[in-house]
Ligand code: SF4
């Protein structure tokens with residue numbers, strides 16, 4: 320049961336402004352939730368996150384693990400009958416959680432996101448091997464996924480050297496404008 324919080328209109332308006340998405344049309348059909356491949360790792364289903372915002376339950380939404388577990392794959396939005404961009408809403412909530420200094424429910428995922436962005440900043444593209452190495456180093460856990468890493472290398476799913484974009488200035492501009 321989700322209870323009404325205070326200032327529900329304010330929160331909904333703020334998330335609409337942050338994400339650029341009007342989710343008032345959501346009628347909670349749960350199509351997004353049924354389609355989400357990461358539902359098992361979430362504490363609140365994707366449509367419940369929208370419900371929490373609509374009901375002004377800011378703290379619960381911002382402290383949820385769902386907003387960090389969502390990988391932005393767009394599976395949900397591609398089958399939403401109202402074409403609601405749920406990943407953009409999750410993104411807006413993540414921004415707000417960081418801005419407000421909320422304790423991140425999934426700190427490892429934030430660290431992973433940071434490493435992904437670091438390689439994009441450096442090369443203009445992601446470099447999976449470097450992301451994994453840096454992430455594992457930070458966690459002081461180099462061995463737990465070694466078998467999978469070696470398998471991926473064997474199957475050529477990981478490049479040893481990064482692929483780089485030519486126009487580095489354009490990448491620098493994107494990060495400067497953020
Ligand atoms: S699929 Fe769309 S309309 Fe249905 S619950 Fe999800 S966001 Fe709401």
Ligand code: SF4
Pocket residue numbers: 354355356357358365388389390391392393394395396405406
């Ligand atoms: S974008 Fe997020 S909420 Fe939507 S299906 Fe993918 S993981 Fe689930």
